[in-house]
Amino acid sequence: MKLKPSFIFQDLGDxxxxxxxxxxxxxxxxxxxxNATGAAIVRGFADGLxxxxxxxxxxxxxxxxxxxxALKAVRDTAQKLRxxxxxxx
Numbered sequence: 729m730k731l732k733p734s735f736i737f738q739d740l741g742d743x744x745x746x747x748x749x750x751x752x753x754x755x756x757x758x759x760x761x762x763n764a765t766g767a768a769i770v771r772g773f774a775d776g777l778x779x780x781x782x783x784x785x786x787x788x789x790x791x792x793x794x795x796x797x798a799l800k801a802v803r804d805t806a807q808k809l810r811x812x813x814x815x816x817x
Contacts (some may be wrong), residue, residue: 732775
């Protein structure tokens with residue numbers, strides 16, 4: 729799975745706004761607002777990381793997050809991104 733290119737990330741305090749451009753803008757009309765966890769996941773996909781690598785980053789970055797919970801968050805986010813047409817299968 730790979731996130732389609734063409735996103736602009738803007739940090740706004742406790743949340744991040746993700747704005748699609750080019751091809752991604754056709755799939756998502758508007759922007760996505762995500763918390764720090766969501767931003768880390770989407771950025772991980774944008775960087776070409778796989779689900780396990782992103783989950784490992786979450787475990788390292790956020791106190792008290794265990795691998796099973798991190799992997800579920802990554803998979804749930806990936807499913808939402810695919811449903812929105814923002815991620816290649």
